[in-house]
Amino acid sequence: MAKIFPAFLVSVALLAASEAGAFQAPPNDSTGDGYHIRAGALDDALNAFAAQSRVQILYSPSLVANRRSAGLDGKAPTREALARLLQGTGLTAVAVNANTYLLQAVPRPRPVAPPRATVRRESTPPSAPTQLDTVHVTGTRIPRSAFQTSTPLTIITREEIRASGHQTLFDLLRLMPGMTGHHPRDVATGGGASQVPSAAAASSSLYSLGPRATLFLVDGRRMANYGLVSTDMGALSDLNGIPLSMIDRIEILHGGASAIYGADAMAGVVNIILKKDYSGGEITANFGVSDRGDAEQQRLSASIGLQTRGGGSVFLSADHFTRNPLVGSQRDWSTLDQQDSGLRDARIPFGYYFGNYYVPIDGCEDRDAGEGGKPCSLDRARYVSLQPGITSNAFYAHYRQPIDNNGEFYADLRATRVSLEMQNAPFYGLVSLPEDSPDAFAPLPILPLAYAFSEVGPVRNRTVTNTRDATMGLRGYRGRWEWDLSLAQRRNKVHNRIDGLIDESELFEAAEHGLFRFDQSSKSNEVIERIAPQNTLGGEVVLDSAVANFDGPLFRMPGGDATVAVGAEYRRERLRSRPGASFVNGNVALAQDMERSKSSRNDSAVYGEINLPLHDTLSIDAAWRLDRNGGFGSRVSPKAGFKWTPTPSLTLRGSVGEGYRAPTLFEVRRPMMFGDTAQIPYSDAIGPCLIPIDDTATCLVDQHATVNPKLKPETSHSRTLGVIWQPAEAFSLSLNHYRIVRNNEMLVINSLQRPELYPEALLRDEEGYLYGVNVYLDNVGRTEVRGWELDADYRVETARWGKFAMRLNGHYLDRLIRRSHPQVPALDYAGYTTPDRSLLGSVQWNYRDWIATLNLRYMGPAKVDFGDPTVDCMKRWKRAGKCSTPSATLVGLNLAYGGFDHWLLSLNVSNLTDHAPVNYDESAGGYSIADDDPVGRYYLISATYRF
Template identity: 25%
Template sequence: MKAKHRTNRPRGLRRTPVALAVALAFQCGALLAQSQETAQPQETVTLDRIEVLGSNIRKAEVEGQSPVLNITREQIEQSGLISVGDFLQQLTSSGKALNTQFNTSGNAGTPPDGGGIGAGSTQIDLRHLGAQRVLVLVDGKRWVYESSASGVGGAADLNTIPLAIVERIEVLGDGASAVYGSDAIAGVVNIVTRRDFKGAQFTGSYGQFEDGDGETSRAEMTVGTGNDRFNAIFSASFQEQKAVSSGDRDISDDFPGGITRGSPATPQGRAVFIGGLSELGVCPLRDLNGDGIPDAPFCDVTTLPNTPVAGNGSPVFPADYVPYTDDLSFNAQPYNLVLTPNKRKSLFAATDFTINEGLKFYAKALYNRRESVNQAAPNAIVIGQEAPGNGLADRIGVSMLNPYNPFGRDLIPVAQGGTMIAIARRPVEGGPRIFEQTVDTYYFNAGLEGEFAAGSRAFYWDLNYVNSQNRAEQVFRNTYNMRRVQLALGNPATCAATPGCVPLNIFGGMGADGKGTITPQMLAWIKTTVHDSSEQNLQIASANVSGDLFDLPDGPLAFAAGFEHRRYDGSFTPDAARVAGEIPDQAATVATQGDYDVSEFYGELSAPLLRDKRFAKDLDLSVAARYSDYSTFGDVTTTKIGLKWRPHDSLLLRSTYSEGFRAPFIGELYGLSQFGASITDPCSGYATSGNAQLIANCTALGIPTTYKQLGFQIFTTTGGNDKLQPETSESLTFGAVYSPDWIKGSAFADSLDIEATYYRHHVKSAIQAPDAQDVLNACVASANAASSSCAGIVRNATGTIASFDNRLANIGDIETDGVDLNIEWALETDVGRFGANWQNTYVDSFVATDSFGSRFSRTVGVEENDSAIPRVQSKLTVDWKRGNFGLGWTARYTSSLTERCSDAFDSNPTLSLTAMGLCSEPNFENPSLSRDKLGATTYHDLFASWDSPFGVQGLRFGLNLNNVFDKDPRVCYSCALNGYDPSTYDVPGRFWSLQVSYRFE
């Protein structure tokens, strides 16, 4: 679908007091400038070109107006990490974001925003508001959105930015849409690349976990040259991170709640029938009509491991079959990964050339290739109405003539009038599912910048152009084509008439020899490889000017103004077999394509109100406004106002108020996807729960008493909505920076900086799908299938949720507030220089509500859906340096959390997490209300450095030991995979790395 222009305008952004104040300030400034006498020509004054994140005004006085965290290259190197994203995710203000611990492919479906899984990417989330609400810049220019061949996303992949090119990173903890436009709601991350580099530097590193896995290696070469008029830099780098298997860590080699929580699709196979059978030994009578009288046989059978097969290659029914029980489920964990492999290669070049005294040309280009892999357990073949999200599989049966059919009758799905509910078989013979991503990023930026004089004043200007692309291919190996499965299970004569077709045996299990009864010939017919691709493109053209307009009583009025035009286009092209619905555990997927453009004008003013007055060393007012016109929804005006007051040289007070917005990205507008949500159906096994209210509600919904949820994922259809409006926001910060002069040269400190900032963000008309668990809970609680919460939920005759429509919408509000406290300290002594950097974030509240005022369950101190919001996160780094030697220690603290200690076994009197004694806060009357506490966690890291070892100038050795005390993540019963939250905790295990670098000029 193509984007269409609409003229409807979002409410609440057109006229505000701040907008009027900004407009008035610009108008008054113009009148004052016209009223001044013409200045006599004077010598041109060179601007103090300090570029400060959070403002386009290039002037030293602007520094300190907004809370900006500066991260040096040395700090990143000391961490021992080889990824920009991994370091940023250790910020105390960081929330949930994808990283290489998320082994999502094949395990969680695609997310509800149409953006795809983002497999292999690493993103940054600030304030727990989502990566899509953080703007990522490189040298002040927007970075292209990620593309991982599963959708069209709306966040940047930091794995496309190599560490080799990074000089420093700036993080703005404030809303900044008036300065930068869309996405800058929770904050801005600006990665500043290396410039003015002279000579050459070679860097190499190697590391691994104490267990001998997860090896990382890095090799970089950077060369640069230049003179007074010319600079050039070139960098080439290679980085590789190898895998860590879930089976190689105690926390993840099984399910935290035990084997009963495994997959019901086993290598032995499982068959579920209803009625029409007489083998009551394994198919006891059940009450299928709800009258309390067992009246029909219900078959849920499997075979035990090492069961021999008969002459036809299948066990004998019913002699070799036993009732299926949960302790026979399949443990898929050893096939998964707790750390996914990731390989990156990059080339970067930048140059600038001074054409004359007031004119400079600059250009930079980057190419980055990311190769990553996700892995999941062997793909299950499931036919019948329990097949997850696959319309074709719902209609597949087994012919009586199939030579391996042990039941002696046609197996016809319930949906087609038969008695077969499901047949499931996980062919471990076919190997694990492998998802290989290859992502290429191209970036080019060129421009002109210079100065011109107007009277006695100098003005800075620049024109620049950006063209960037992120293009991804994914190869999905070891899956199956369900249309071929259908032929192989059908009439053998039809199969024989089809070239290559071989009848399929999904009944034999692994056989007595344990090698499996699905032969290589059968696999060759049903196996297929899926090829998906996606692409994102971003083009930017902008013009900016900044300088001093005129003098006020206490200094010049500085301004910046400019124009920017951006064009976005993106597409997702799924494999033809996926589109046709022939791939198991994936819904029929449609291609996504869309584009839009935006034109923007902005202006900023910075006015010195007082200078060198009593109790006002400095007092500055800043205002900004940005007008954005989108081809998709109309126009938006956002504003920002800030006040900076320095009552004393040692104390700075500041406050900002800003309006923000986020335009819906292409996936949200036009994508269609399926999300494998980890949901517990409250009505699973309700008849034996002993909960009278639950029994009444589920009965009122028409759910059979025999219903039991199979598996722990419910596939929901979600995705694009081209009627979406932009999210809007209001952000407020106020804080103080105290740098006491009296402490300098004292016995206990040479410098001390204490910075405290209060933040508050209110996102309105937030774009998201309602939380699926909340919706299902509300549906069951309503006991009314016609209620609004049940509207998108369709159950089949057995009670199983057949479809769950949960589309994106501007559904409500998100409000969060908290405090950052950062302290820096340094002391020079006779035994060396000591330093400390202490970052802390306290989250006071996080409340998300839908359009009906109902609260989402995600909040502060709660672990939910691999997305915790800790009350407190803290990071303390203490270092020492003397001569050529340095040592350091870092402690990273996360406060305690609570989670729902509840799953699909809540109704089981012996197998619920509560009954098993696993919940620290059990509720025995209603196990769905049980909770478990995840205690506070602290990781300790050490690093050491040695400059000029053995007298070799320019050589440097570095050694890191991370997670010194081998702290394990907190066990999480509600997390989707691996038994812990990968967005909050590290990969289990102690990790060491060694780095060597050599630089010369």
């Protein structure tokens, strides 16, 4: 068998099979002629074992570097043979599934409890194989010898991360089927303040339930929430602070998991596993550039793993990453002018606003400004950041040291500093001019002026996020029970500096004294700095936690040991919000009301989980968790599941559970509100109006943001049902169905359009006249989501053409039913504005020193946003045949060569066909910010040196 990438520096899949035909040998049967593996390098021995046993072995080459094997001869079951091959190497194999194993360093001795005096101790023969270890898997706190649990689980290996070509965790996760990306630009301008970038995080979530329903973990522990966030998003996790170079694998648990992990796990869990037990070191450098010569990026990362005296280890890693920004003007398709598609020109016109018409300003005859001419419209899409600029520096250290034969001390430290730069269009809006203003419309001076402050330049923000994570703990064994005690602190500190916003008071004072003219004449720098000073926002979240976990066997059952995990955790979260003085005083035009605040909360929980192997083919799981959240009482979250294998090739599984999420510190304060006054359409529900306008058609009211003392936790019900079919070792197929219902959703009430639904929000004077409304969060929403997930895997090896591996992940969103109030009809949003189906596939070919991976991503069509999903299609779109955005398929190619000693060289080409986005929503600027690739064909070259 040809040697496969001895210099490979990331997880390597050794895929082996007899030929292109079906496999007949059961996974634990020995080979027909037995094993014949010579003593030598462990890397070569594993290659030979994979070929002779027809199994897949996942490991990092740095893990086997400088290790030797004594070889293997004779017949034995696969598990026993692999254990013998690893004997004396300091490594162990974890069973991933029936024919896949994951290599890990032996973490520590796992002793057996001393026998009772009445039981004769039997000596262990010298030839006894090393015991194959188990591994903790997301979705359960009980160690398992297989990754198949009652709830669907997707594992993204290090090799898959490398072959994808993605350089940020956000880009990797947002494109996974069933996940939705929350772009920094969407997060920055949420909550109605579309021109005021209040934050700049990047996150993703499962099943269109938003970031409040997906829990992100790092090594099984909660991340600190992002320090700045809008009310729309609640509390979310910023993915920019975790470099991909430090990640060993990612585990995505699909379906509700509140019974195991508590709040924020209603839709599922994403557990990011960092690298730890590595031997040797590596340095990686890469450079990327688009086909058009822009969006450059560079990465330099280094890591080293060392063994300490007494069997411990130290792992150190550092990463530096930069990526240049990409703005709309660098792509022709990024425009609000959709006339080429048969739709309208949605650019924002300038001029005096009269009803729905604009009277052009003097000197403006066209909607486009020629050379030296005055601009007559604003194309926002030409200014916005399609891809933010990033500069990231990160450091990570892991230390592990055995204390005795039964325990060890461990500690982690991770520090990152991420600077993210974005821009938006120049500030624009309707300006009410004094009647005596020289810029007022002479025939009708009261007309407001639609104006863009192009002299100030685009709205730009630079957000610096500092993350500090520290963990220390003790773990060990007592008899056959494992225990783990840990303390951790997670800290996320954000400082946001914003340029290009307008100070209303300074603007009108400058206009009143004639220092600022709206005739688009040039202004002095002093005046510009006065009306558009730099503004700042600051925030910090600190999460302190203590966790105790115990697991082990209870008693013997027909299918094996009944095992249980019990534990408790305590968390204290602190939030500090520090908006600048201009935001607090309300001077920033079109900004949300903000206030400085400082708050904290203590949460605690106890939990238990049990696995009962009723038979070799049937096991059931049950979990129970009691959460106590400061100010919101206690709540129990149960969950139960089963896994049944009626035949060796068929497995059925399912789970049901309840979820619970108390309001976060971001939601128990006043919601950020947009504007001090608003208009309510007049109706019998509002009664007499204090300030009627437009001939009593509407009522002018004040808005007041308040805290709702009656706010309650959200709850959910979830269920999953799936089947796994594996007729041969080379092929597996799983199909899963899920349904999640979230009740008591916390939403910002909208009393302006439907005042009859919120009579308690209406403020009246002593005579009953309506003068204001309260804005607050309330438990009025409900969402039901249902869908299907597909996972297929096929591997084959040929004697002549090498090895092939094919994988396919798919997601279909069957229902996304939202209701904003119990008295409002429920609407189905599946396939509305975003595709309801997606596929992610890869074909990998290993041949000698080469590995080639072809990646494909399919996105289905999406219905154009008409403001109501019940609207089939509006006339303008129907005439143009543009009612739905078309489907798209993106192709990527990754080539890697490991024929040089110590080196791995690779080339990745993403979006190989240079597919340009298409979106018929006239306000979207030509693409979907959540789904599309705005960069185009992109080249990334990488070089890794191992030592």
